Amino acid sequence: MSSVVLGIDIGTTSVKVCLIDADTREELSSESKDTQSNIPPSGESAPGAHEQNVRKIVSTLYNCLLWLPKEYLRQVKRIGICGQMHGLVLWRHPAWTDKFELVNENISNLITWQDTRCDHHYLARLPLPDSHLKAYTGYGINTLLWLLDHQPDAVTGYTHAATIQDFIVAMLCDLQAPVMSNQNAASWGYFNCKLNAWNEQILRAHNPQFPLHLLPDIKPSGTIVGKLTYDWLGIAKDTPITVALGDLQCSVLATLQHNTDAIINISTSAQIAFIDENFVPKDHYVDETNSFILQDETNRKDHTIQTANTGLITKELPEHDENLGMKDTISGQTSKSTEESTVVGSTRIETQNMQETLLETPPHSVRQTDKTSQETKRSCDEQNQIETPSQRNRIDNGQIRDRLQNLEINDDVVGLDPTINTLGRLGEDNIGYDEVDPILPTKHTTSVASTNQSTRFDNPQSCRSKLRKGIKLCCSCSGSCSAAEVSPPSQQDHIEHFPYFNGNYIAVGASMNGGNCLATVVCTLQAWFKEFGFNVPQNQIWSKLINAVDDPEGHIARNESDLKFLPTLLGDRHVIEESASILNITPGNLAISKMFIALCKGIIDNLHSIMSRERLHTARIDRIIGIGSCLTRNHILQHYVNQVFGLRLIIDRHQRTIRDASYGAAISTI
Numbered sequence: 181m182s183s184v185v186l187g188i189d190i191g192t193t194s195v196k197v198c199l200i201d202a203d204t205r206e207e208l209s210s211e212s213k214d215t216q217s218n219i220p221p222s223g224e225s226a227p228g229a230h231e232q233n234v235r236k237i238v239s240t241l242y243n244c245l246l247w248l249p250k251e252y253l254r255q256v257k258r259i260g261i262c263g264q265m266h267g268l269v270l271w272r273h274p275a276w277t278d279k280f281e282l283v284n285e286n287i288s289n290l291i292t293w294q295d296t297r298c299d300h301h302y303l304a305r306l307p308l309p310d311s312h313l314k315a316y317t318g319y320g321i322n323t324l325l326w327l328l329d330h331q332p333d334a335v336t337g338y339t340h341a342a343t344i345q346d347f348i349v350a351m352l353c354d355l356q357a358p359v360m361s362n363q364n365a366a367s368w369g370y371f372n373c374k375l376n377a378w379n380e381q382i383l384r385a386h387n388p389q390f391p392l393h394l395l396p397d398i399k400p401s402g403t404i405v406g407k408l409t410y411d412w413l414g415i416a417k418d419t420p421i422t423v424a425l426g427d428l429q430c431s432v433l434a435t436l437q438h439n440t441d442a443i444i445n446i447s448t449s450a451q452i453a454f455i456d457e458n459f460v461p462k463d464h465y466v467d468e469t470n471s472f473i474l475q476d477e478t479n480r481k482d483h484t485i486q487t488a489n490t491g492l493i494t495k496e497l498p499e500h501d502e503n504l505g506m507k508d509t510i511s512g513q514t515s516k517s518t519e520e521s522t523v524v525g526s527t528r529i530e531t532q533n534m535q536e537t538l539l540e541t542p543p544h545s546v547r548q549t550d551k552t553s554q555e556t557k558r559s560c561d562e563q564n565q566i567e568t569p570s571q572r573n574r575i576d577n578g579q580i581r582d583r584l585q586n587l588e589i590n591d592d593v594v595g596l597d598p599t600i601n602t603l604g605r606l607g608e609d610n611i612g613y614d615e616v617d618p619i620l621p622t623k624h625t626t627s628v629a630s631t632n633q634s635t636r637f638d639n640p641q642s643c644r645s646k647l648r649k650g651i652k653l654c655c656s657c658s659g660s661c662s663a664a665e666v667s668p669p670s671q672q673d674h675i676e677h678f679p680y681f682n683g684n685y686i687a688v689g690a691s692m693n694g695g696n697c698l699a700t701v702v703c704t705l706q707a708w709f710k711e712f713g714f715n716v717p718q719n720q721i722w723s724k725l726i727n728a729v730d731d732p733e734g735h736i737a738r739n740e741s742d743l744k745f746l747p748t749l750l751g752d753r754h755v756i757e758e759s760a761s762i763l764n765i766t767p768g769n770l771a772i773s774k775m776f777i778a779l780c781k782g783i784i785d786n787l788h789s790i791m792s793r794e795r796l797h798t799a800r801i802d803r804i805i806g807i808g809s810c811l812t813r814n815h816i817l818q819h820y821v822n823q824v825f826g827l828r829l830i831i832d833r834h835q836r837t838i839r840d841a842s843y844g845a846a847i848s849t850i
Contacts, residue, residue, distance in 0.1 A: 183257035184208065186415065187846025188241065189427055190263030190345050191215075192292065192448055195240045196842040199252045202850055207843060208252055211244040219289060226330070228296035228317075231289040234269060235282055237344060238351075245413045253414035259352070259421045260845035262430040263345030265367035266293035268320040270338035270394070276351045279410055288334070290344050293318040294692070298326050307386050310379045312461040313676055315369025321383070322369055324394070328387055341394040343367075345424035353406025353421055360396035361403075362679045363426040373461045373679055399423045401681055402848060422849050428453065428688065429680055430844030435805055442801045444821060444829075447808035450694030450783060452791045454801055456687040459677045674790040681848070687799070689791030695810030697747045697760070697783060701776065725776045732815040736777060741769040745782035777816055784820040793825045803828040807840075 182203055189196040198210035217236035221229055245253070270288040277283060298317035306325065309315050315322050324341065327334045342350065342358040350358040365371040370379040376398055383390045399405055401423065408419040432453055435443050442454040677685040702721050709716045744763035762778070769775075796804075804827050811817050812831050822829050 184252050184255040185846045185849055186253075186256045186259045187430075187842040187844070187849075188259070188261045188263075188345075188348075189430065189840065189842035189845060190237060190241070190261070190348065191427060191841070192264045192294070195237065195244050196840055197241070197244045197248065198839070198842045198846060199248060199256070200843065200846045202257065205847055205850070207839065209248050210842065211247045213240050213244050215240040217290075226297040228299065230292050230294040230296070230318075232292055232344075234287050234290050234344065234347070235284055237290070238280075238282060238348065241348070242413065250414050254416070256415045256419055258849045259408070259415070259419055260425070260847075260849040261345050261349055261421070262425040262427045262841050262845040262848075263343060263348075264293060265343065265364060265426045265428060266319050267291060267343050268323045268341060268368075269344055269347050270335065270341045271347065272337060272339045273356070275340075275347075276354075280351055280412065282351075287347075288338065291323050295323060297330075298322045302326060302329075307382050309370045309372075310382055311366075311370065311372050313366055313369065313371075313373070313678070320368035321371075325383075325387065325390070328389065328391075335391065339393070340396075342396050343424065346396065349405060349421055349424045352408055352412070354409040355406055358396045359399045359405050359423055361401045361423045361425055362398055363401060363429050364424060365396075365398055366679050367426055401425060401429075401679075425845060425848060426678070427841040428678065429686065430841040430848060431807070432686055432844070433681065433848060434839040434841060434844030435807055437805075440800055440802045442796055442799075442804045442827075444787070444804050444806050444811065445808040446694045446783070446806075446811035446814075446817060448694060448696055449690065449692050450787050450808075451688060451690040452787055452804075453686050453688045454796070454799055455680060456677060456685050456799065459685040459687065461677065461685070675795065687791075689787065691748075691783075691786055691790060693747045693749055693786065694783060695808070697749050697779065698810060698814075700749055701779060705772070725772070726814050726816065733819070735773075736816060736819055739771065739773040739777050741774045741778065742766075743769050743774060743778035745775070745778040747779055747782040747786055780814065780816040781820045781824075784817060784824050788824045793827070796825065796827065801827065803830060805830045805832070807832065 183201075185200050185202050187198045187200065194212050194214045196210065196212040199208045200206060201208060215232070215237050217232040217234075217240070219231045219233055225231075267290050269290045272286050274283050275286045295318045303317065303322070306315070306322065320341070320343070324335070340350075340358055342360055343364050346358045346360050346364060349355070362371070362373060362376060365378070366373055370383060371377070372379060378392075378395045380392055380395070384392065403423045404420045405423045406421055408415060408417055408421060411417050428451065431445065432443055432455070435441075436455065439455050439457065442452060444450075444452045675687055675689050677687055680686045702718055702725070705721050706716055706718055742764045746758075746761045746763070748758045749760045762775070804821065804825060806812060806818065806821060806829055811821070818829060818831060
């Protein structure tokens with residue numbers, strides 16, 4: 181062994197580290213620990229705030245390294261670091277002392293990608309970026325703009341800003357000013373990837389007081405930006421450290437084996453991504469209409485709402501197709517089950533006996549909303565002249581959303597035994613379900629994703645009939661007006677391209693809703709049981725919901741129903757105000773097993789509405805690699821990935837070829 185490389189991933193809920201042989205790329209050792217760094221919202225917190233304690237994150241990193249073999253740490257010749265994208269941390273010097281002790285009063289909290297204080301009203305007032313990428317709530321520049329407008333004292337006195345992984349690189353190298361890769365810069369917003377430059381003129385034009393000195397210098401991925409200032413837990417002083425990277429990109433680098441692979445990650449959130457070698461970024465984000473069109477059901481005339489960025493636009497819409505988005509499943513090729521593969525439905529899922537990866541990659545492909553949803557809401561409310569449930573419950577819903585934002589997906593939440601870090605023992609009790617009338621196999625329905633093109637119906641009965649057909653209501657009306665249907669968007673609007681390696685880009689479709697939705701259901705069930713005097717551990721609930729049967733496919737077939745579960749508990753960045761809903765409830769489909777299966781299917785349908793199977797076929801993707809704890813340990817999610825996307829699904833269980841973001845950070849330095 182000539183040398184060892186250390187890879188570090190600063191995730192949303194945990195820190196992961198690994199050591200690899202630089203010659204063979206074999207993983208020598210790894211460690212992962214939860215940070216428990218979320219800061220509970222207080223009365224002084226901004227609505228939607230999601231912050232983390234930087235000291236706890238750094239302390240967790242130290243604890244991980246302490247568990248790695250000392251003989252390997254002494255051989256480390258290079259360090260690669262990646263982490264959660266979009267987030268913002270501010271500091272001033274001295275932010276750390278000798279031996280990397282933090283000076284807490286000189287460092288802000290980390291404002292994470294889950295922060296939603298930039299609501300759609302605020303976002304609508306911001307200028308369009310000079311970039312092929314939009315900028316959303318939770319993105320670093322938008323967060324900085326919000327702080328300057330609402331809490332300027334929170335920025336005053338700080339001299340530097342970056343992501344948490346950039347901060348750690350600056351600390352280890354004792355940099356006087358942070359540097360940032362284009363991967364992290366793109367995730368902050370207002371960054372032109374083609375010019376490799378910040379939108380300084382746009383930011384200054386919007387706010388003449390914008391602190392341009394806070395914007396880090398940009399370095400290419402793989403650039404050595406400094407050396408370790410001191411000996412560090414066995415790692416020698418002067419060890420080179422490369423510029424910090426995005427955890428999404430490092431996850432893809434560690435996972436994809438061919439350019440015809442796509443990756444689906446479902447852990448805290450959910451993402452699907454692939455390498456798009458043909459993508460060339462534009463200077464500006466192009467929105468062909470940039471308008472919100474309402475169409476009357478009776479005469480099908482267009483009524484266009486003026487947006488913040490364009491004048492009044494009208495155009496003729498095509499005839500409404502009630503079956504739009506309803507497609508049959510395209511079956512994959514049937515394959516016999518072997519020791520190395522598992523058959524799910526008609527498409528093979530290869531298990532490869534590999535240790536699955538647990539990623540907390542934040543969602544990246546999102547789209548901005550604006551004032552239109554509120555205008556539509558007012559229009560509907562005026563028509564009905566009633567107070568909507570969303571108005572009556574606005575405070576309660578906000579409190580619930582804040583609690584969901586701070587829900588951490590860790591070993592306990594996802595149903596893990598913390599001592600063994602596996603779900604292998606769950607379900608050994610072979611707990612069954614009550615027999616129900618058999619449900620015929622359901623035809624796959626392509627979900628209709630929310631868009632900024634909403635159609636209003638004057639007939640409430642018409643809207644209710646749409647609900648029975650599984651068509652989603654306009655989120656801005658919360659269903660109260662019984663008069664809105666969401667038209668299908670162009671999926672290209674929900675797919676974004678982020679810088680990868682070697683000048684390439686990855687196409688990303690992402691949702692803020694993944695394992696956090698499942699964890700919320702489990703926590704809610706536990707709370708209900710407690711109200712009746714029963715203290716049921718979460719592991720038992722997970723066991724009954726996921727691994728309680730010997731025949732997973734039979735269990736799904738017996739418990740499928742016509743329930744439609746819209747899983748957007750946290751909204752999504754392209755529809756920030758949207759909430760979750762369940763449609764088609766009847767006395768016969770209220771069993772918890774049916775509800776949970778409908779939720780799992782809803783998560784996959786929601787992801788498919790962002791990036792469809794047709795889009796993958798166009799990109800010549802021929803298989804999907806599944807990662808993330810919630811996907812690799814949940815056969816129900818695997819079943820619906822198989823059914824909805826119709827491609828070969830590979831689930832890694834014993835870590836032979838597919839690794840996590842810390843491994844990707846390590847190999848990116850070689």
